Amino acid sequence: MKLNPAYAVGLAALVALPFAIRAVFPGSEKYYLHIVIQMLLWAQIYTGWALMGRFGLTSLGHGAFTGIGAYVTVMLWNFAGLTPLIGIPVAIVVAVALALLIGYPSFLQRIRGHYFALLTLAMVEFVRLCIVGLRDFTGGSLGTQPARYGDGISFYAVQFEADRMIAYFVALAVWLAGILVWVRVDRSMDRFALEALGQDEEAAAAVGINVTREKLKITALSAAMCAFGGAIFAQYQMYIGPDTIAGFGVSLNIVFGAVAGGIGVMLGPTIGALFTQLLSEGLRMFFQGSVTLNAMFGSRVLSLDTLIYGVLLVLFIIHMPRGIVGTAMEYWRKHKRGS
Amino acid sequence: MTCSLDIFFLEAVLNGILLAGLLALLSLGLNLVFGVVDVVWICYAELVMIGMYAIFFAYSTLDLPLPLAMLIGITFTALLGVALHMIVIRPLLDAAPINQLLATGGVLFLLQAAATLAFGIEFRNIGVHLGSASLGDMFFSWGRIITFSVALATMLGLRYFLRHSYLGLAILALSQDRHVMPLMGADSRRLYAATSALGGGLAGLGAALMVLQFDIYPQIGLQFGPLIFMVCVLGGLGNMLGGFVAALVIAQFITIGSSCFATEWGYAIAFLFFILMMFIRPQGLLGARS
Numbered sequence: 001m002k003l004n005p006a007y008a009v010g011l012a013a014l015v016a017l018p019f020a021i022r023a024v025f026p027g028s029e030k031y032y033l034h035i036v037i038q039m040l041l042w043a044q045i046y047t048g049w050a051l052m053g054r055f056g057l058t059s060l061g062h063g064a065f066t067g068i069g070a071y072v073t074v075m076l077w078n079f080a081g082l083t084p085l086i087g088i089p090v091a092i093v094v095a096v097a098l099a100l101l102i103g104y105p106s107f108l109q110r111i112r113g114h115y116f117a118l119l120t121l122a123m124v125e126f127v128r129l130c131i132v133g134l135r136d137f138t139g140g141s142l143g144t145q146p147a148r149y150g151d152g153i154s155f156y157a158v159q160f161e162a163d164r165m166i167a168y169f170v171a172l173a174v175w176l177a178g179i180l181v182w183v184r185v186d187r188s189m190d191r192f193a194l195e196a197l198g199q200d201e202e203a204a205a206a207v208g209i210n211v212t213r214e215k216l217k218i219t220a221l222s223a224a225m226c227a228f229g230g231a232i233f234a235q236y237q238m239y240i241g242p243d244t245i246a247g248f249g250v251s252l253n254i255v256f257g258a259v260a261g262g263i264g265v266m267l268g269p270t271i272g273a274l275f276t277q278l279l280s281e282g283l284r285m286f287f288q289g290s291v292t293l294n295a296m297f298g299s300r301v302l303s304l305d306t307l308i309y310g311v312l313l314v315l316f317i318i319h320m321p322r323g324i325v326g327t328a329m330e331y332w333r334k335h336k337r338g339s
Numbered sequence: 340m341t342c343s344l345d346i347f348f349l350e351a352v353l354n355g356i357l358l359a360g361l362l363a364l365l366s367l368g369l370n371l372v373f374g375v376v377d378v379v380w381i382c383y384a385e386l387v388m389i390g391m392y393a394i395f396f397a398y399s400t401l402d403l404p405l406p407l408a409m410l411i412g413i414t415f416t417a418l419l420g421v422a423l424h425m426i427v428i429r430p431l432l433d434a435a436p437i438n439q440l441l442a443t444g445g446v447l448f449l450l451q452a453a454a455t456l457a458f459g460i461e462f463r464n465i466g467v468h469l470g471s472a473s474l475g476d477m478f479f480s481w482g483r484i485i486t487f488s489v490a491l492a493t494m495l496g497l498r499y500f501l502r503h504s505y506l507g508l509a510i511l512a513l514s515q516d517r518h519v520m521p522l523m524g525a526d527s528r529r530l531y532a533a534t535s536a537l538g539g540g541l542a543g544l545g546a547a548l549m550v551l552q553f554d555i556y557p558q559i560g561l562q563f564g565p566l567i568f569m570v571c572v573l574g575g576l577g578n579m580l581g582g583f584v585a586a587l588v589i590a591q592f593i594t595i596g597s598s599c600f601a602t603e604w605g606y607a608i609a610f611l612f613f614i615l616m617m618f619i620r621p622q623g624l625l626g627a628r629s
Binding site: 058102105106110113115118123125247249255297301303311314317318 | 379426427430431434435436437438440441442444445446447448449450451452453455456459460557561564565568569572576600601603604606607610611613614617618621
């Protein structure tokens with residue numbers, strides 16, 4: 001794969017970023033690095049969702065895959081002493097198995113659109129309820145923590161939260177892997193097949209595309225990416241809870257982050273993650289700092305950012321259905337042609 | 340707990356039937372809107388939540404009598420339904436269905452945050468206890484019995500409205516063919532708005548019954564929402580009788596499952612059943628295969 005010079009510069013900037021943060025904010029580098037790490041980890045998960053979302057397969061159930069990734073890995077580590085180096089692949093296999101189990105019959109039955117969205121919604125609720133129900137192991141709705149190994153930095157235990165520098169490069173590698181998967185898919189024949197069937201399944205089948213097979217392939221890949229992302233996210237947070245990594249709310253956040261950025265382009269979901277994280281952090285800091293608002297609402301002021309987030313999402317979907325990156329690219333293309 | 344065919348089992352079955360009334364009522368409004376406007380309000384349960392808060396506010400803070408408070412709640416959600424349609428759905432009527440669904444998802448966040456901002460995350464209760472009726476050794480709360488009766492009456496009333504009133508017939512006709520009806524001189528914009536008001540009002544009615552049985556908190560929509568969608572889809576989206584049957588089935592899974600195992604497992608089994616039924620009968624329990 002040839003590397004576009006612009007991408008090379010961008011990548012170099014990303015490698016230099018943590019050192020720049022360390023130099024500029026010596027006192028609070030941990031906080032800023034934390035925000036960037038979260039951004040990268042969510043960006044990978046959003047990218048995984050968009051992999052299938054861009055072809056009209058709108059799943060509201062990807063919280064199930066991130067949840068399985070996180071919980072299977074941590075349960076194997078806590079109760080069987082199995083290193084996440086093996087646990088994460090096992091978790092990915094479980095997530096892919098679930099994706100195929102749900103995907104195969106629904107693609108055979110031609111369940112699409114609303115129905116597919118609501119079916120996957122039932123799937124994520126089922127997984128969340130199983131997690132809560134197995135509370136003897138999972139800690140129920142309170143969540144649990146992976147057992148800390150040594151001083152919290154370990155390759156064997158895949159624990160890196162204690163050192164934000166290491167955590168940053170882990171997150172960067174995970175995100176980059178996600179982008180590479182996206183590029184692979186984008187340049188494959190499967191992409192054309194999926195684009196065709198995304199527009200008209202019957203016509204795609206008529207020209208010889210194996211519709212069910214193509215859909216299953218992309219669903220499995222997407223589930224695997226989200227399970228991987230969920231597992232790494234758990235290892236970084238050192239905490240897993242059914243509502244932070246597995247529920248319907250997580251699914252919605254994934255979908256909206258990706259849609260806000262733009263699901264049809266490589267960096268769309270990443271920009272979506274950047275946008276949503278900056279928005280929520282920025283609004284949170286602004287509202288916490290505002291004396292008037294605090295006097296008016298007290299600690300409830302924290303929900304103001306979700307309120308604005310909700311309004312923005314509605315505006316995005318009405319006015320910019322292609323997302324930030326998609327709209328920007330369209331504008332740029334028109335502009336260039338016009339001049 | 341173990342599962343055996345004793346009096347507790349019978350109590351669970353009967354309680355399941357009563358719970359089905361609530362689920363059926365909650366799914367009624369969503370079904371109506373889907374059947375007519377062809378849009379899934381993913382924030383429907385949040386409308387119910389807002390309705391509950393409105394009733395709580397009118398009753399506990401403004402000290403209004405409960406029936407009036409409930410009426411205010413119903414009116415409020417009906418207006419909210421119209422606003423949702425005008426502001427969010429109307430610009431998206433020709434967009435991909437999934438975009439409509441996602442836009443109402445944005446409204447879900449908005450309503451949840453608005454409720455948190457206004458009332459905080461504490462659990463609220465209007466503090467009305469209706470007690471329970473006893474039948475042999477079994478107990479049934481009056482709240483549930485009333486809910487079931489109202490749900491049944493509402494379903495019959497809505498059916499009558501749709502079949503025998505001018506507006507109802509127009510709405511029904513529009514749901515059968517949304518392209519030809521406007522050509523016949525029906526104003527689809529007004530009919531959509533009326534349907535949304537009706538759908539919102541039904542959410543408010545659901546809220547009025549729910550405040551009798553449940554605590555109010557901003558996240559309650561996330562608890563009930565998925566269940567309501569499940570009932571609608573299982574009954575066949577837009578099919579109201581199907582919704583009632585589906586509510587009965589789902590509620591039995593929940594109550595029997597909960598009494599035999601733990602509450603979550605009751606719900607988990609219900610969701611699993613739903614997923615399996617989607618594969619066997621994607622058109623819904625009573626839907627005709629197209």
